[in-house]
Amino acid sequence: MQIAVLLFDRMTALDAVGPYEVLSRLPGAETVLVAERTGPVRNEVGSLALLAEAALGDVTAPDVVVVPGGPGQAALMDPGPLHDWLRAVDARTSWTASVCTGSLLLAAAGLLTGRRATTHWLAADQLAPLEVVPVDQRVVFDGKYVTAAGVSAGIDMAFALAGRIAGETTAQAIQLGHEYAPRPPYTAGSPDTAPAAVVAALRSRRDSILR
Amino acid sequence: MQIAVLLFDRMTALDAVGPYEVLSRLPGAETVLVAERTGPVRNEVGSLALLAEAALGDVTAPDVVVVPGGPGQAALMDPGPLHDWLRAVDARTSWTASVCTGSLLLAAAGLLTGRRATTHWLAADQLAPLEVVPVDQRVVFDGKYVTAAGVSAGIDMAFALAGRIAGETTAQAIQLGHEYAPRPPYTAGSPDTAPAAVVAALRSRRDSILR
Numbered sequence: 001m002q003i004a005v006l007l008f009d010r011m012t013a014l015d016a017v018g019p020y021e022v023l024s025r026l027p028g029a030e031t032v033l034v035a036e037r038t039g040p041v042r043n044e045v046g047s048l049a050l051l052a053e054a055a056l057g058d059v060t061a062p063d064v065v066v067v068p069g070g071p072g073q074a075a076l077m078d079p080g081p082l083h084d085w086l087r088a089v090d091a092r093t094s095w096t097a098s099v100c101t102g103s104l105l106l107a108a109a110g111l112l113t114g115r116r117a118t119t120h121w122l123a124a125d126q127l128a129p130l131e132v133v134p135v136d137q138r139v140v141f142d143g144k145y146v147t148a149a150g151v152s153a154g155i156d157m158a159f160a161l162a163g164r165i166a167g168e169t170t171a172q173a174i175q176l177g178h179e180y181a182p183r184p185p186y187t188a189g190s191p192d193t194a195p196a197a198v199v200a201a202l203r204s205r206r207d208s209i210l211r
Numbered sequence: 212m213q214i215a216v217l218l219f220d221r222m223t224a225l226d227a228v229g230p231y232e233v234l235s236r237l238p239g240a241e242t243v244l245v246a247e248r249t250g251p252v253r254n255e256v257g258s259l260a261l262l263a264e265a266a267l268g269d270v271t272a273p274d275v276v277v278v279p280g281g282p283g284q285a286a287l288m289d290p291g292p293l294h295d296w297l298r299a300v301d302a303r304t305s306w307t308a309s310v311c312t313g314s315l316l317l318a319a320a321g322l323l324t325g326r327r328a329t330t331h332w333l334a335a336d337q338l339a340p341l342e343v344v345p346v347d348q349r350v351v352f353d354g355k356y357v358t359a360a361g362v363s364a365g366i367d368m369a370f371a372l373a374g375r376i377a378g379e380t381t382a383q384a385i386q387l388g389h390e391y392a393p394r395p396p397y398t399a400g401s402p403d404t405a406p407a408a409v410v411a412a413l414r415s416r417r418d419s420i421l422r
Contacts, residue, residue, distance in 0.1 A: 014232040014389070017259070021225040021362070024256045031258045040262050045235045047242045048228070051251050051260040100390075121390060138394050150390030151232070155363070160396045172399035172409045177420060178225070179311075179332060179361030181400030182393035183349050185371045188383035189392030198383045209388060 004062035007041040010072025015099040022158035056085040069100025083109040099154030103147040120150035215273035218252040221283030226310040233369035267296040280311025294320040310365030331361035
């Protein structure tokens with residue numbers, strides 16, 4: 001079972017590494033970090049680079065593809081090699097997944113047309129113009145398409161996917177191995193629970209966060 | 212404020228990237244991934260490499276140091292350049308932090324002697340022989356030393372640390388940006404809540420998980 005995790009310039013690292021960490025532990029999984037070119041791929045902060053060890057053309061038939069989000073997504077919305085690759089591999093995947101604004105890339109490639117999906121809460125209004133039905137849930141399954149909300153939601157998505165792929169017991173074993181019993185010290189992780197001033201502050205910085 | 216995140220061969224990537232993702236968003240933070248040598252540093256799965264852009268000798272006075280864990284920890288318990296570096300930078304840090312079995316490295320370097328700390332649940336019995344007081348909590352503060360339990364606990368640790376460094380509102384803003392309102396699909400993230408058979412299975416594979 002090959003699991004391809006896409007990297008791109010100015011991605012959010014945790015969008016990729018969270019699901020990687022879970023899915024790479026599945027029995028029989030071979031995980032590959034893939035980008036337009038091999039070599040270091042830098043995140044939006046600029047101080048972290050992950051190594052892409054395969055180029056798009058090297059990965060032709062993954063069973064699972066995971067598309068992260070991050071500010072770099074905005075520069076990848078026009079037709080091009082990445083969209084071509086997403087469509088080509090999607091034709092044979094068992095699961096096509098995204099985290100955060102990665103769903104906008106899947107949508108731009110035409111893979112989510114008419115489907116239910118989620119994305120980062122600040123980008124939710126970008127789904128409908130791409131002919132996607134926005135769903136305000138942390139993880140959304142629609143057929144073989146699985147989309148997660150912002151950044152850390154990719155971890156929850158990956159555990160849900162691990163359960164579907166390998167069964168509940170295997171997913172639980174990975175969860176226990178990663179001691180994933182989260183206990184955030186604050187309850188500000190959703191616009192529904194964060195202090196109004198914090199929500200307003202992020203909304204006012206929306207463009208710099210998403211781009 | 213310089214935040215140094217240590218990388219080493221066969222680390223667990225999420226131990227490093229989880230805290231990085233939170234702490235790198237602190238106002239005024241300059242984050243650096245540091246390892247014994249610059250260049251790619253590979254995780255224990257083998258299919259992920261992060262780029263170390265500084266060698267130990269290049270980072271002499273970070274304000275915060277974060278030490279991840281992972282199976283590679285076991286090979287770093289003897290005195291050597293890493294312990295020397297940890298002691299040298301710790302002399303001037305505001306916060307010295309670890310995730311998972313990273314606390315065993317801090318302990319081996321002599322930095323946790325007599326202090327309260329935590330680690331991955333499967334490694335908890337390794338703390339006392341290193342003269343550390345084991346605490347069964349997800350995040351443990353003892354003075355400027357902050358230790359987190361296994362892998363994903365590093366994210367909770369980083370938010371708690373972000374709050375101490377920059378205040379509650381800033382930590383909440385980062386939490387909302389990362390949409391960190393976790394909702395695991397299973398409740399197996401702790402040996403106290405996981406099915407007994409899953410706990411037993413991991414205990415029986417303990418050596419291969421920790422090394």
